[in-house]
Amino acid sequence: DIVMTQSPDSLAVSLGERATISCKSSQSILYSSNNKNSLAWYQQKPGQPPKLLVSWASTRESGVPDRFSGGGSGTDFTLTISSLQAEDVALYYCQQFYSTPPTFGQGTKLAIK
């Protein structure tokens, strides 16, 4: 299985400041057919299911605010929130969909400082 490791486990950022979450895969998840990385980011608020924010490492889903951006390639990826809003407090997970079984990172808890 591909192991996905997120850092940090928790993060506190001031409102309006930048928040960056990292995700590292234990092997490359570059899909050769389209030269894109098979990585997704999800946001999960308490009592709710995960919400897909970003797919293919950097493609933002429809309706997701543009302050969320995904980047990286190969084995190292980031999710950046450019200006933290109160409603962004949540758990964030990365997921690789390159190989079976698809696997998730352990999650990063984002809070307001």
Next chain:
Amino acid sequence: QLQLQESGPGLGKPSETLSLTCTVSGGSIGSTTYYWGWIRQPPGKGLEWIGNIYYSGNTYYNPSLKSRVTISVDTSKNQFTLKLSTVTAADTAVYYCARSGNVRGPFDYWGQGTLVTVSS
């Protein structure tokens, strides 16, 4: 708007078979574009993919659970079902059904989830 809704018993006993159904509304489970899957989350822990099914009945399972999992689809009812056999306390989790455009994700629509507790 596509909606998914899990249903089934919230409590099970060790060694029994857990059975959950996901009912899809606002879209057809018979679409050739999508896969339908189950993902679980133990209380306070991370996410684990259980498996997916295509409308044709083709199934894809997590090898760690494959010996105990069966996923089936009923296109006439727009539903798919998860059966997990020989459950233990370690199977206590919130079980989500979800849709993906690929066998392995990403998962763009999710049900609200249902908590299943395994206890004697």
